[in-house]
Amino acid sequence: MDKKTFYITTPIYYPSDKLHIGHSYTTVAADAAARYKRLKGYDVMFLTGTDEHGQKIERKAKEKGVTPKQYVDEIVAGIKDLWKLMKITNDRFIRTTDSEHEKTVQKIFKKLYDQGDIYKSEYEGWYCTPCESFWTKTQLVDGKCPDCGREVELTKEESYFFRLSKYQDRLIKHIEENPEFIQPVSRQNEMLNNFLRPGLEDLCVSRTTFDWGIPVTFDDKHVVYVWIDALSNYITALNYMSEDDSDYRKYWPADVHLVGKEIVRFHTIIWPAMLMALGEPLPKQVFGHGWLLLEGGKMSKSKGNVVDPVVLVEKYGVDAIRYFLLREVPFGSDGIFSNEALINRINSDLANDLGNLVSRTVAMIDKYFGGSIPQERQSGDFDDDLIKTVMDTPQKVEELLDRMQFSMALTDIWKAISRTNKYIDETMPWVLAKSEENNARLAGVLYNLAESIRMVSILIQPFMPETPEKIWHQLGINDKKCVEWESAKQWGGYPEGATVNKGDVIFPRIDIKKEMEE
Ligand code: ME8
Secondary structure (H helix, E strand, O other): OOOOEEEEEEEEEOOOOOOOHHHHHHHHHHHHHHHHHHHOOOEEEEEEEEOOOOHHHHHHHHHHOOOHHHHHHHHHHHHHHHHHHOOOOOOEEEEOOOHHHHHHHHHHHHHHHHOOOEEEEEEEEEEEOOOOEEEOHHHOEOOEOOOOOOOOEEEEEEEEEEOHHHHHHHHHHHHHHOOOOEEOHHHHHHHHHHHHOOOOOOEEOEEOOOOOOOEOOOOOOOEEOOHHHHHOHHHHOOOOOOOOOHHHHHHOOOOEEEEEHHHHHHHHHHHHHHHHHHOOOOOOOEEEEOOEEEOOEEOOOOOOOOOOHHHHHHHHOHHHHHHHHHHHOOEOEOEEOOHHHHHHHHHHHHHHHHHHHHHHHHHHHHHHHOOOOOOOOOOOOOHHHHHHHHHHHHHHHHHHHHOOOHHHHHHHHHHHHHHHHHHHHHHOHHHHOOOHHHHHHHHHHHHHHHHHHHHHHHHOOOOOOOHHHHHHHHHOOOOHHHHOHHHHHOOOOOOOOOOOOOOOOOOOOOOHHHHHHO
16 A cells, blocks of 8 residues: 655745744754654655745845856855754755746746736836845835835836735635644634635736746736745645656645745645645645744844854754754744754753663663563552653654644653652662662663663654664664654553663753853
8 A cells, every 4th residue: 555645845945045043944944744654654755946036136146246057156155064963854945047947937927828827017116226126115114115215205016916816715715624734723813814814915926126026928028026926835845737746746735835934824824825726736734833032133144143953062062952842832933043942852851851861771780680680570559650750751742743842842742851860769779789689670670761761862863863872772672673653652662672872962951151151
């Protein structure tokens, strides 16, 4: 039987500048979801990429004295390196400058024009000549250009429009009938009440005032403007409208488009309307997560208050950063990024709770039994409660990950870790070790510890690409069968006769005072 498929996407980011930790947030979340589904046996397609056209990039390239393509090529190379550094397992990387993407966007534009969903008209807006930008009245700041503060002129421009208004009723119906379509639920009401019910206007989809875009084949003064180009990436990456469109047929509709909350509107109104016009099925879900804020507001490239993910990963390690991003804030809400919060998490959750648990357990198996737990084992007090807490965890984690609740899933895994740490205090292996009579009980206790750690190490795999291997090495687990995802649901998988390897601490403590002074 064919495997079940799972198609997940991130937004395609603007390569107008280096990416910051906010972009890493979405991509790491999508990666955790993709890894989880692969571990569950799905055939996963995980797509990310870059949105490379538009006036802003054209202008940036000009300032630097290079062509737009040269400009984006350099930044895109950096983005690909960043995803490698963060251990992102995307299956494809789409660039809107890929020739196959460009050709398909042209075909889509033409098809929509031929069937009457795109028509030519005039776009009226406030034009800033030095910035070569159109603004709507509401975008103006004190009646002036929001970018440069200079005077603007009411100007008309010939443009193509997409008949968005035609799809309004069908969109409302779809959203009302499919509560899973927009997540979290609060964003559903926002779309319905703020945008759809008040009424949609047709959307301007071409420009004549700049060149860095995909030319409209039947009217070469025009380039395709922003959303038709960008949103189509989710299907052009699957070779939609190509001779071999087997990937499209296999993976579409997407299971989830993961996006930041500010672009939920484009993904739940414009994108489904485009797909309706094309006669194609709609994505099953658009998940709009919250923003990572810094004290002082949202990170933004233009504000300069950005946190460089490369620096963070090099300093603290990829697993610590990924853990922090997914643990700190409930997925969906806004949250504050601070170095102090990051270091506190590393010290308390990773160094103390998980790291210490592993090193203490390995050290005790080494010290009391020469590295290998004997087969003669006795059960005793506290075992049942430990085993129940740990065994309940995989199912909870699955339910939460199926709903993109990364932070809650990690919280549950850490409850199992805390329960295991408490078990050490309760059973006091160092007291048992004082008398040979208690050997079988000591072996039972250490086995339960190793077994809890085995289970935890399986469950953290979607979040942390490096730590599980380190744990398996220290516990002496060489056979991958003992750490398959499903084996976390069965108590007793820690292999008989395994020999532990004392190793480096997995998460060194960070001296917060020293670090904050730097
Ligand atoms: O919008 N907190 O690209 P973009 C959380 N090209 N997430 C953040 C964030 C923050 N502070 N900053 C950025 C675009 N993001 C378009 C998308 S899709 C067809 C076209 C993440 O480079 C978040 O996912 O501005 C947000 O939606 C995206 O980066 C915006 O990236």
